[in-house]
Amino acid sequence: MMKKLMILAAMLMTGTAFFFARSVTQRRQFISEPAEKAPVPLPRAHSHNDYEHRRPLLDALEHGFCSVEADIHLVDGELFVAHDRDKVEPTRTLESLYLAPLRRRVRKNGGRVYRNGPGFTLLIDVKSDAQPTYATLGKVLKKYAGILTVFSPGRIQTQAVTVIISGNRARETMAAQAVRYCAMDGRLSDMDSDAPVHLIPLISDSWGKVFQWRGRGAMPEAERRKLKGIVEKAHRRGCRVRFWGTPDTPAVWRETMAAGVDLVNTDDLPGLQQFLLSF
Numbered sequence: 001m002m003k004k005l006m007i008l009a010a011m012l013m014t015g016t017a018f019f020f021a022r023s024v025t026q027r028r029q030f031i032s033e034p035a036e037k038a039p040v041p042l043p044r045a046h047s048h049n050d051y052e053h054r055r056p057l058l059d060a061l062e063h064g065f066c067s068v069e070a071d072i073h074l075v076d077g078e079l080f081v082a083h084d085r086d087k088v089e090p091t092r093t094l095e096s097l098y099l100a101p102l103r104r105r106v107r108k109n110g111g112r113v114y115r116n117g118p119g120f121t122l123l124i125d126v127k128s129d130a131q132p133t134y135a136t137l138g139k140v141l142k143k144y145a146g147i148l149t150v151f152s153p154g155r156i157q158t159q160a161v162t163v164i165i166s167g168n169r170a171r172e173t174m175a176a177q178a179v180r181y182c183a184m185d186g187r188l189s190d191m192d193s194d195a196p197v198h199l200i201p202l203i204s205d206s207w208g209k210v211f212q213w214r215g216r217g218a219m220p221e222a223e224r225r226k227l228k229g230i231v232e233k234a235h236r237r238g239c240r241v242r243f244w245g246t247p248d249t250p251a252v253w254r255e256t257m258a259a260g261v262d263l264v265n266t267d268d269l270p271g272l273q274q275f276l277l278s279f
Contacts, residue, residue: 039064041117042276046242046263051081053269056097061105061113063269067121070098071167074133079140083127094137098122099144106147106160113160119149120160121202121263123185125167134170141181148181151198156183164202175199186239188230197238202263207243215249224255231260250275 039062047053047060050068060068071083072094079094102122105113113120126133141148141163149162165174166185174184175195186200188210211227213219234241240262246252248268253275256264266272 038114039273040277041066041114042273043118044257044262044264045272045276046121046123046265047269048244048265048267049083051092051097052083052267056081056092057101059269063273064114065269065273066113066118067123067263068098069123069125069166070094071125071127072133072137074128074136077136079133079136085127094124095140099140102161103144103147111160119158119162121162121164123164123166123202124182126165126169127167130168130170131173133168134165134173137165138181145181149183151180151183151201152178153196153198156198156201162201166204191233191237191239201239202242203234203239204242204244207246210243215247215252219251219255224259227255227259227261235260248272254279 042064043066045063045065046067046069047065048069049071050056050060051070053059056070057068070081072079072081073085073088074080075085075088080088081092081094081097082088099122102113102120109115109117124137126137144161147160149159150157163182164185165182169184171184174180174182183201184199186195186203188203188205190200191203210230211223213223231241241260242263242265243256243261244265246256246265248266248271250271253264253266253272257276257279264272264276
């Protein structure tokens with residue numbers, strides 16, 4: 001009887017020790033492993049109409065996007081994010097949805113949107129009148145000067161976030177400023193102008209106005225050469241290139257990437273992420 005009790009006690013002690021050791025190991029693994037894996041930053045991924053996603057900015061960041069686009073309206077002295085004026089909501093401001101979260105993230109990640117990652121572009125598409133909207137926008141951007149790229153004649157001082165103004169642009173006002181915390185989105189016609197790169201560092205245009213191909217079948221060779229020529233001309237000026245209205249298909253993504261288009265426009269965040277990671 002005594003022998004059986006001794007054997008049972010030894011078994012219990014062994015089991016307890018094994019359980020304890022396993023629990024400690026599991027706890028150590030849990031503590032050492034991050035809650036979620038950080039996404040791979042994708043410098044050429046641009047989230048079109050980003051504010052229409054379920055979680056503006058955050059969805060793009062979780063998919064590794066390094067460029068997002070937000071439409072804004074000036075209403076009663078406040079900058080609201082919405083495509084249409086009648087869709088404006090009190091809580092959806094440019095600061096609350098984009099600028100403040102980006103600043104928090106830059107401070108958290110040692111001066112970058114993605115820790116040790118590439119630069120980030122915030123494209124602001126102005127839907128209300130250019131002059132009054134830009135007057136307010138300039139004051140708002142100045143509050144975030146610590147994280148924003150600075151543009152001045154003959155110089156671009158790159159910081160964590162580069163702001164580009166599209167849509168209704170106050171071109172003359174911006175061109176006359178000695179210091180700006182944003183630059184202007186140009187069009188293909190600007191490549192034949194004398195506009196300096198510190199004013200227009202990005203060239204954007206409508207895919208449908210420039211190309212007939214919509215991603216079905218092979219891209220016609222003439223259009224492929226045309227696309228390549230546009231990109232090369234922009235790059236000689238020191239400008240990046242983006243097209244809006246591009247079909248969200250791997251065929252179009254493949255051709256734009258191969259041609260050297262700098263920002264690939266999409267509404268399909270997971271689709272483009274998967275494509276770029278395997279490109």
